[in-house]
Amino acid sequence: MVKNALRGIAADLRALGGSAPLRAAYEASKRTGFHAVLFRAETRRHHPAAPVALTNLLPLGDEARQRCLDDAGRVLHDGLRVFGGRVTTGVSTPWCTDPLTGRQWPAGEPWWRIDIRSEARLSDVKHIWEAARHRDLVVLSRAARLDTDGPWQDGLNDLLRSWCDECPPEQGVNWYSSLELALRAIAWNQILTLVGERLPHDVASAMDRLLLASARHLMVELPYTVSSMRNNHMLGDALGLILLSRMYPTAPRARWWARTGERMFATQQRRHFGPDGRMIEDSVSYHRFVLEMLTVRMLLGGAPSSVRRDLRAASLHLARLGVFDGDVPQYGDWDEGRVLASSGDPLDVSGSTALGLALCGERLPARWYAEFDELAWYAPAPDTTVDEVTWSLPARSSATTSGGIAVVDRGPWRVWFKVDGGASHGHADLTSVWITHNGRWLIADPGTGTYNGPLEVRNGLRTSAAHPVRRPDGQDQLVPHRAFRWLHAGRGHLGPPLDLPDRTILFGWHDAYERGERPVRVGRAVVVADEYVAIVEFADPQAAVGSWSLTVPLHPDVAVRNDTLVAGESKLHLFGLDGHEAVRGRSAPFAGWHSRTYGRWEPATWITAESRDDTVVWGLGTVAGPRPEPDALDGLGFEVTWSDSGASLAVTHLASGTVHHVRAPR
Structure with a gap:
């Protein structure tokens, strides 16, 4: 047991890297009681908020108006929206x-002092936190307007009154995460x-007290943020400080909050x-999440030009993946995380993409302003004096x-x-192939x-064994910790x-x-024709491993009959396995x-070979x-040349001898 504990500590140190000492000091403060000093309640005079206009007072279009009123009715009748369902938290229960x-x-x-991580914890804290983000309270505010x-x-x-009464500063699980x-x-x-x-005076005053306490909490929690949360958390914490410095400009530490937030x-x-628009967040959900953070930074005003540049690139990235054309693969972690409030489909990412494009000056179709809450409530009104426009990526x-x-x-x-992948919220899915047929x-x-x-569920869905990738000797690409x-x-290289x-x-x-003892590089060619999609697997060096494993995860709606996949009216033949x-x-x-959304999973067929x-x-x-x-398919021959600088695929038309090269440098 001691050996396992030491092994776990070593793994923690390797994962944390140079930030390990700061994180260790932070954890020691929690365990010794020094946090009680750091997070003691203050009795300073409250300052009335000067809210910053991040949202339109009225939506652009009647469709958004009706969606809001319908959604607000569900909030009061059925509860707050959490991961595809409605919960009573805050509405009829504490x-x-x-x-x-x-x-x-x-x-x-x-x-x-509350355990949210060990096996003894009450539950998965994400569910209560999702309700406590109060996006549905924004929906009620819109409806009231x-x-x-x-x-x-x-x-x-x-x-709001029950929240302020039940969740005083630094008390309870809803103060755990900055x-x-x-x-x-x-x-x-x-x-x-x-x-x-x-708002009643007592509610507004209590909100001021809690918001100012939130600013202090964000500042005191900086050692944890900078040591362990160099991802969307650092951006979000910084955005909170910038916003609160604008809301309370006369607070004694407002300039400090602003400087710290901007620097972070x-x-x-x-x-x-x-x-190229990618992020270290290797996840569609978290790409949208951070995209909305950039959006809020733009709406706050005074953003550096780099914010607009990255907002545009990140929006175009999602557009290139096809978010305006239908569903896209739900790769990486998905938890419906949002910064903005919407009464639309929580699984949709196209509305946030459209808003990012609009804030960067793109002229968008008028129907999008009716379709997407993100445009209806946060975008400037489009110019209605010009003819209807269409928007699409450049011809390709x-x-x-x-x-x-x-x-x-x-x-x-x-x-x-x-x-390729990123360092945050990604899965072990390098060279994954996802396929739709007739939608x-x-x-x-x-x-x-x-x-x-x-x-076992967490790792069962994020490791290589759950993704359509090849595994030498059954290894995982990244190995979860x-x-x-x-x-x-691991890094991937695409030609x-x-x-x-x-x-x-x-x-x-x-x-x-x-x-390890038998290092190997893994490559793939993906061939798409009108009649088939084929994957050609390669390895360097050859025969470096004993056996190869492969999982092909199918959508839950796909039925398997021997070597035939049935999806609606489509019947596809599986070959080569x-x-x-x-x-x-x-x-x-x-x-x-x-898993279609966080916290839920249903049976689906995985083909293993x-x-x-x-x-x-x-x-x-x-x-x-x-x-x-081997090395050939439908009149084409395939050969990969490996070198220290990368790999090159030669595609030979066997009948004519014509050769095409695709290079994927390191």
């Missing part, structure tokens, strides 16, 4: 009520903007974004690339090839499941698409297995599941063929 168990988190206990005679204002007053305080401040600022003059935001922004071939991901549209197929999912990312729930960290890193008259070919490779097995809804070991061959060709087709052979 704010400390856990939606999963119905039990209550300690209400009068300092937050640092739209319909002054409705029940919305009274319902809002009751919710990011939650920052997000709640953004929501409360909108509430004050929309209906501040109609700029520092994290430099490490967070790439020029059947394939496009963005942020280490290639997307192909050819015939009935849409294919995503994710070669229906076939091979789909399995989703997230949970962060703080059973570890605790709920969020990885013991190893430019090869667009032939009858096929589109993608090529990429990764170095995640360049470790002789002797494969299918698993669906297995608990031990956890396999054969799909084993092989001792370094080169394998497999895929899906509308007909029984093509017959794959």
